[in-house]
Amino acid sequence: MKSFSVSEVMDSFGVNKFTWKIFFFLGMAMVFDGYDYMIVSYTMPQIAQEWALNAVQKGSLSSWSLLGLVLGGTISGIISDKFGRKKTLMYSIFAYSLLTIPIYFSHSFMAFAFFRIVAGIGLGACIPVVTTVFSESTPTNRRAVFITFGMAWMIVGWVLAGLLATALVPKVGWRICYLIGGFPMLYSIFLYFRMHESAYWFANKGRKEEAVKELKYIEEIAKGKCTDWDPQALIVPERPKQAGVGALFSKEYRSATAGVWIMYFSGCFIVYGINAWLPSLMLEKGLKLTSAYGLAVAQNAAAVIANCSTGFVAEAIGRKKNLLFSFVVSAVAIIIMANIGSSFAAILAANIFLGFAVNYAITAVQPLMAESYPTEFRNTGVSWCQAFGRFGGAAAPIVAGIIVGLNLGYSMSFMFYVIPAVIGALAAILFVKKETKGKSLDELASEQTQSI
Secondary structure (H helix, E strand, O other), X not given: OOOEEHHHHHHXXXXXXXXXXXXXXXXXXXXXXHHXXXXXXXXXXXXXXXXXXXXXXXXXXXXHHHHHHHHHHHHHHHHHHHHOHHHHHHHHHHHHHHOOHHHHHOOOHHHHHHHHHHHHHHHHHHHHHHHHHHHHOOOHHHHHHHHHHHHHHHHHHHHHHHHHHHHHHHHHOOOHHHHHOOOHHHHHHHHHHHOOOOHHHHHHOOOHHHHHHHHHHHHHHHHOOOOOOOHHHEEOOOOOOXXXXXXXHOOOOHHHHHHHHHHXXXXXXXXXXXXXXXXXXXXXXXXXXXXXXXXXXXXHHHHHHHHHHHHHHHHHXXXXXXXXXXXXXXXXXXXXXXXXXXXXXXXXXHHHHHHXXXXXXXXXXXXXXXXXXXXXXXXXXXXXXXXXXXXXXXXXXXXXXHHHHOOOOHHHHHHOOHHHHHHHHHHHHHHOOOOOOOOOHHHHHHHHHHOO
């Protein structure tokens, strides 16, 4: 039998039943993840009122879980690259859902902060693994589509958080929302029995028999048959001389690392800052609570459309052009939202455009994260990028709280987000050196090894 690679076999299947199976398995994990994070924004006004928090404390309610995300991100990539994608994903979901439940019983700002940090560690471990598994489970010509489309599931969780908060908070208070956040524990058990390990990961670890077994499993789902591949004929790209965290900053990868880190930091600063303060800013503008929540839900619904579309554009025009375009449009959307009038229809339209633009930008970075590094440290690269980005997400609500506390007005509360949008555009121009569109993961790994 002639030699073959994991990428060649996966590409030969095209988009198939297995692709969609993984899409929904990981999608549900992201729904729960999105709910767990975003529920803070919808309960922030009630918590702040109950505990008499000042503006900075109020803004920090959304930041504590992001600090946990940073911690989770820094360790999850290393764990996933060493012990596997499945185990890391399953245990991270179990951890963050279990540690969300105690918030139901919290009666102080410090207790809330503690449990959001420790639950955030699980959240931070979950998201990078999902990005990596999407990249390793889809054909080359649809990789960006499924990575970005998959991120839309998280926004569905954001919308779900808004819908449940709108229905429950006025009637029974904010605490029940965190009790619901414990439900994903059951899903982690489901994944233990139903999810399989990545064939790329097995092959990279030298476990060719298990890699071929996974390829046969995928082919059985995709085509209803199994080819008798010889594990010894499986070609694995040459291992890089350096792996792990240190490799991210090596001469060969530092430009890619700088690019995705800066762009993702900028995107997180914009998205998490706006999402954390949008309901409160709308209340300040004179809208009712239900209207303010409704705008947040509408913005997140627009984000779902953005996530579903950015991957298609990235496959059509390439990653760099898509990223540059996305940050420029984000800056325009921010300026419009900052200067919108008092008409609810105008606010709604500007809000939807803003939600689409900024989430389009942050999601456009996702494919490049996974494509910038070989399998040996792919998830380390993804997770450290996302962990660094979370610093932006953690800082934004606090910085926004400071801006609001200065009483500079509604317009300035939005306009300062233009700065990270411009920085993101400049990073796309300066640091994205190599186009990854249309190249398989094994092909990219071989190119990276040969360039060393």
